[in-house]
Each structure stands twice: as C-alpha cells, then as structure tokens.
Amino acid sequence: MARLLEPIDLSKLAEEGTEFRVDADFVRDNVKSDEEGEVSNSEQGIQQCNTECIGIFDEDVYEEGEPFEIIGKKMTSLVPNGKIKKRVIREGAGDKPTEYSMVKIHFNAYVEYDENPFDSTYMRNKPYGFIVNDGRVIAGLDFAVQSMKPNEKSQFLIHPDYAYGRNCSLGRVPSNATVLFEVELLEIVHSGAVLTYEKLPEDQQKEFSEIYKYCVALCERGKKSFSDRQYLKALIDYNTCAAKLEKVTLHYKDDIEKHRQLLLKVYTNLLICYTRNKEFRKACLNAKKIYDVTKNGELIKIHPKVYFNHAKCLRYLGEYDSAKTFLDKAHKMEPKNPEIANEMLNLDNDRAEHRQQEAIFAKALMRESHES
Incomplete structure (x- = not known):
C-alpha cells in the first residue's frame, strides 16, 4: 500500500x-x-x-x-x-x-x-x-x-x-x-422489457409492438439461462415467447416480417433446448414449425443447425432415413463442419447396429417358427 x-x-x-x-x-x-x-x-x-x-x-x-x-x-x-x-x-x-x-x-x-x-x-x-x-x-x-x-x-x-x-x-x-x-x-x-411489459394495461399487452419487445427480452433471458445450462428455465421463456407470437394479431404489413423472423428464432431455440434436454419428440415438433413458418426455406433461409439438431433427434428416435435426409442438408450447407461429420458417423454406426439387431431378431423368429 x-x-x-x-x-x-x-x-x-x-x-x-x-x-x-x-x-x-x-x-x-x-x-x-x-x-x-x-x-x-x-x-x-x-x-x-x-x-x-x-x-x-x-x-x-x-x-x-x-x-x-x-x-x-x-x-x-x-x-x-x-x-x-x-x-x-x-x-x-x-x-x-x-x-x-x-x-x-x-x-x-x-x-x-x-x-x-x-x-x-x-x-x-x-x-x-x-x-x-x-x-x-x-x-x-x-x-x-x-x-x-x-x-x-x-x-x-x-x-x-x-x-x-x-x-x-x-x-x-x-x-x-x-x-x-x-x-x-x-x-x-437485454431482458428488462419483461418487467415493463408485465406492468402494462391488458389492452396494451396485446399490441404487437409491446409483444415484440417482450419476446425479444425473453429471448435474451433464455439465452443467458441456456449459456448457464439451465435448459428448463430457457424453455419456459422460449415457450412463453412462442405462445405470445402465435396468438398475436398483426395489423401492419411491416410487422409480418419481424413476426416471422422472431418466430423462427424462438422455434430454433426451442429445438436446440429440447435437443439438449433430450426431449427429442418435442424438438422435432419445433423443427416442423420452423419448416412451416419459413415454407421449407422459401421465405427465410433455414440455418444448418436446424437440420443438424433435427437429424440428431431423429437418430435418437430411430428414424434413420429421415435423419439422413436432414443431415445431408446440413452437410451440404457446411461441408467442413466437424460436428456434422461426427453426427454422420454416429448415424452410420447406429444404423448398422440397428440392422444387425434386426437380423438377429429375424433369425430368432425363423428359429422359433421351425421349432414350432
């Protein structure tokens, strides 16, 4: 000192x-x-x-x-x-x-x-x-x-x-x-708008401008929870966003694109959170919502991480053909991505193991039928 x-x-x-x-x-x-x-x-x-x-x-x-x-x-x-x-x-x-x-x-x-x-x-x-x-x-x-x-x-x-x-x-x-x-x-x-929204009069809470600010703030809070690996807290915020955005009434043409972009962000975050939380069917449901809101990528380009996470969930659910379809899309967009390459190996291994188990099961059935 x-x-x-x-x-x-x-x-x-x-x-x-x-x-x-x-x-x-x-x-x-x-x-x-x-x-x-x-x-x-x-x-x-x-x-x-x-x-x-x-x-x-x-x-x-x-x-x-x-x-x-x-x-x-x-x-x-x-x-x-x-x-x-x-x-x-x-x-x-x-x-x-x-x-x-x-x-x-x-x-x-x-x-x-x-x-x-x-x-x-x-x-x-x-x-x-x-x-x-x-x-x-x-x-x-x-x-x-x-x-x-x-x-x-x-x-x-x-x-x-x-x-x-x-x-x-x-x-x-x-x-x-x-x-x-x-x-x-x-x-x-950037989540302070959550507090201000909750204090607004009920009629004002229905306005898209207020809902938009509220959902952006919830997304920021959800992002922080996700980075802290608090996936359930993140899911609550993202699902709240989705519910608000799905019910809002749009009165102006300029709001349509903002609404669609934010919905895409929310559904993507839900897909990733549910994947991390090993809730694969819920993750796949949000992937489908992404394809619907973007009209399969015609309105807005879909990020490869959507296809990647969707494919990963389908692999865990045993839907290997569908998983390969979406994983191929991700690989085409990012051919040098090591995570995608590793997931392709996992898919091939799981698929081969599944076929082997099916062959063993088929032989066991044939054996039982001959014995009977």
Whole structure:
C-alpha cells in the first residue's frame, strides 16, 4: 500500500499535490498467491483498490491525491453540460446496454482526495446488478453504464446534480460532492422489457409492438439461462415467447416480417433446448414449425443447425432415413463442419447396429417358427 512521506495538509494539497512511494519490501512480503492459484487476502486488497490511486498502473492515470479538476481534463463529456465525464481504461466489445437492459457491474466509488472508496463491490466480492433506467442507482451512474460495452472498464466523474445532490445523507460523501466511479461492465442481459411489459394495461399487452419487445427480452433471458445450462428455465421463456407470437394479431404489413423472423428464432431455440434436454419428440415438433413458418426455406433461409439438431433427434428416435435426409442438408450447407461429420458417423454406426439387431431378431423368429 502507498505510504505518504509526510502528513497531508489538505489546504495545500490542491495547490501543491503530494509525493508518495511504494514500499517494495511490504509488497513483496504481503502479496502472495496460494498453491491453488487463488490470490491471498493481501493481493485481493490491492486488486480491489483503485490501482490508479496507489500508483500501480499501466496507463497514464492520475496520482494519489490528484484533484478531480485535473482528472477531468483527461476525460470527455457524456452530456452537453459536462456534468458527467468519462475516460476509458480498458476497451470493451459488443453492444451497449439498451433501455431496461439488466446489467451486472463491479465498481469503486470515491470522493475527492480520499484513496479509499466510500462504496465498492470489489470489497464486498459481489458484483451489483440492476436494470437500466429503473431508478435504483444515481442518475450519473445509470447514464454512465449505458455508454459502456461488455468487459469495458472506465472512470466517470459525476457532478452532484447527477449524484447525491446538495443534501447528501451518506456519511462518507459530503454534501454537494462530485464523485468518481470506476466501473467494470461484466454482463448485459437485454431482458428488462419483461418487467415493463408485465406492468402494462391488458389492452396494451396485446399490441404487437409491446409483444415484440417482450419476446425479444425473453429471448435474451433464455439465452443467458441456456449459456448457464439451465435448459428448463430457457424453455419456459422460449415457450412463453412462442405462445405470445402465435396468438398475436398483426395489423401492419411491416410487422409480418419481424413476426416471422422472431418466430423462427424462438422455434430454433426451442429445438436446440429440447435437443439438449433430450426431449427429442418435442424438438422435432419445433423443427416442423420452423419448416412451416419459413415454407421449407422459401421465405427465410433455414440455418444448418436446424437440420443438424433435427437429424440428431431423429437418430435418437430411430428414424434413420429421415435423419439422413436432414443431415445431408446440413452437410451440404457446411461441408467442413466437424460436428456434422461426427453426427454422420454416429448415424452410420447406429444404423448398422440397428440392422444387425434386426437380423438377429429375424433369425430368432425363423428359429422359433421351425421349432414350432
């Protein structure tokens, strides 16, 4: 931990700054990893601190005790009045949160001249999750997170008008204080619209525009459940989508294509989920729905993973000829796909084994008939 050479005189700090040094022996003696690769408590403490404040950094960052005014000069304004400023520490990749997305973040929050955060998810060792625009966090943080991409880490200076105001009741945050948030965006799940839809009046819930947003959000939540291997939870969301989309009344021509595209996505997800969950007949039922909604690929091109999963389910059901038909379609579209090639081997092996068992059964029947 950085040790100050002299006591801090706050009246001179803003004008003169301060000098600090890192005690190398202290760091060497206290920062160790255990045998299993998990960091020790002392190393966690360093990781959880604002590394820019303690002088451990890879980029051009502010030093301990540096006034927010100087930090702000390294930033860009996110709003015209300049009351929310940003500097990217680590670039992210992907789409930014949309309205009512569910996000999960890690953060350290600081007041000026204090190297210790007044709030920190790192210290609690638990990320914080909230829905964008639902009012659970200060306006500045809400706005800041919407400017980020997944895996991005950035710093934000937030004016009191967008933070805790002029009459702040938090013990460690002075009234009318600008605050610094260092935020890491860990995850985005675009499913917040699920909550808003469920609060709508019944008549409004029947509108395609609202159903569409609701189903897109459910698909995002289902995707997250699927990636966590929680297939039953994913199936509930996807089946809810299918039920809504199958019953909706379309009034505008422009909505027809959006409706068809989303139905295709939902049926495809159901096919894959049921395949993973080993409910092969239900998977095949959704494959048939895909062929119906696309008119066997005439309206919308069918992805090879549809044919692949359908063929796999048919193989498990013992319908080898049909399985080969769909697997050949997948192979034609992706001839170098190793999964498809492996499934073709599985199909040939299962088919050969089935024929062998049929031959044995036939011989046994013939033997019984001769003996009788």
